[in-house]
Amino acid sequence: GAVVSQHPSWVICKSGTSVKIECRSLDFQATTMFWYRQFPKQSLMLMATSNEGSKATYEQGVEKDKFLINHASLTLSTLTVTSAHPEDSSFYICSARPGEGQGLPGSYEQYFGPGTRLTVT
Amino acid sequence: DAKTTQPPSMDCAEGRAANLPCNHSTISGNEYVYWYRQIHSQGPQYIIHGLKNNETNEMASLIITEDRKSSTLILPHATLRDTAVYYCIVKSFGNEKLTFGTGTRLTIIP
Numbered sequence: 001g002a003v004v005s006q007h008p009s010w011v012i013c014k015s016g017t018s019v020k021i022e023c024r025s026l027d028f029q030a031t032t033m034f035w036y037r038q039f040p041k042q043s044l045m046l047m048a049t050s051n052e053g054s055k056a057t058y059e060q061g062v063e064k065d066k067f068l069i070n071h072a073s074l075t076l077s078t079l080t081v082t083s084a085h086p087e088d089s090s091f092y093i094c095s096a097r098p099g100e101g102q103g104l105p106g107s108y109e110q111y112f113g114p115g116t117r118l119t120v121t
Numbered sequence: 122d123a124k125t126t127q128p129p130s131m132d133c134a135e136g137r138a139a140n141l142p143c144n145h146s147t148i149s150g151n152e153y154v155y156w157y158r159q160i161h162s163q164g165p166q167y168i169i170h171g172l173k174n175n176e177t178n179e180m181a182s183l184i185i186t187e188d189r190k191s192s193t194l195i196l197p198h199a200t201l202r203d204t205a206v207y208y209c210i211v212k213s214f215g216n217e218k219l220t221f222g223t224g225t226r227l228t229i230i231p
Contacts, residue, residue, distance in 0.1 A: 004164075032217060043208075044165065044221040093164045097217065110219060112164035 003027055004096050006113040013084055013120055020080045021116045023094030029074035030096035034110065035067075038091040050077050074099070084120045092116045123147040123211040130226040139196040141225050143209030146190040151213050154185060156194045158205040159224070165208065168194065204229045 003026040013019050023033055032051050036044040048064075050056040050071035058064045068080040077096075081088055095110040126144040133139040145154065155170040169176055169183045171192070176183045182195040196203055208224040 006164075034217075034219075036221075043223050044159075046218060046220070049217060091162070095164070095219075109217070110167075112166065115162065115164050117162070 002098070002111045004094065004111045004113040006092075006094055006116050008116060009114065010117040011119070013118070015085055015120055016083055018080055018082045019084055019118060020078055021092055021094075021118075023077045023079070023096065023113055025075045025096040025098070025111070028096075028098045028111075030077075031074065031099040032097040033071055033077040034095045034097070035069060035077075035079050036093045036095070038093060038115075044093060047079075081118065084118070086120045089118055089120045092118060123149065123152055125209045125211055125222055127207070127209050127222065127225045129223065130228070132228050132230055133196075133199050134230050135201060136198055139199040139203065139227060139229070141194040141196075141207050141209075141227060142191065143194070144191045145209070145211045148189050148211050149213075152211050153214055154183065154189075154192050155210045155212065155219070156181070156183065157208045157210065157219075157221075158203075159208070160202075160205040165221075168207075199227075199229045201229050201231065203227065 005024045007022045035047045037047050038044045046059050047062045048056045048058045048069050050069045052071050052074050056069035071077040093115040095112045097109050123145050153170050153172050156168040157165040159165045169181050171183045185192045206224040206226050208221050
């Protein structure tokens with residue numbers, strides 16, 4: 001149980017276009033989802049926290065108008081990179097935090113997706 | 122959340138126990154120690170967490186010193202698939218955010 005998927009797993013797009021990445025919790029409901037970005041040979045950096053049905057909370061230095069996050073349901077959050085540029089090329093990873101009472105193993109709080117590698121040319 | 126310090130890299134022979142240290146000297150009383158790992162080009166995977174008692178699960182053991190200023194993650198019989206970056210994170214249980222440091226790159230040698 002507690003599987004998080006991301007789609008696509010990798011994407012190549014041209015500079016100036018927009019790209020949407022989906023994050024789904026497959027077997028549980030996620031009240032909160034998180035989006036991270038990881039540049040090569042660096043650690044994960046939290047970009048934003050989203051709660052179902054409300055606006056995302058962005059970390060300092062992350063442009064909310066460039067990285068649009070929509071958490072429309074308890075199992076789906078999307079990250080749209082608008083007007084992508086080569087410097088946005090990165091590994092984007094989501095995680096999901098289950099709501100209470102779902103009988104999931106362990107008491108850890110975030111389940112991570114496999115990541116999406118974005119390359120902007 | 123308290124800051125953690127880990128060695129940047131370690132090697133371990135396959136089949137041996139891998140012991141990964143973490144210093145967290147500024148940890149406060151309500152903060153837990155979490156361990157995650159990230160295999161190359163994948164999302165992080167939870168391993169274990171603890172408050173002050175030693176913990177063990179099917180993946181690893183976590184040994185926390187009595188003063189809680191440091192801990193050690195033990196992989197009892199390392200395999201090649203345990204090659205990954207291991208992150209030690211300190212945070213309070215109710216805090217949603219995970220702050221990843223640079224971690225320890227563990228390489229299992231055949």
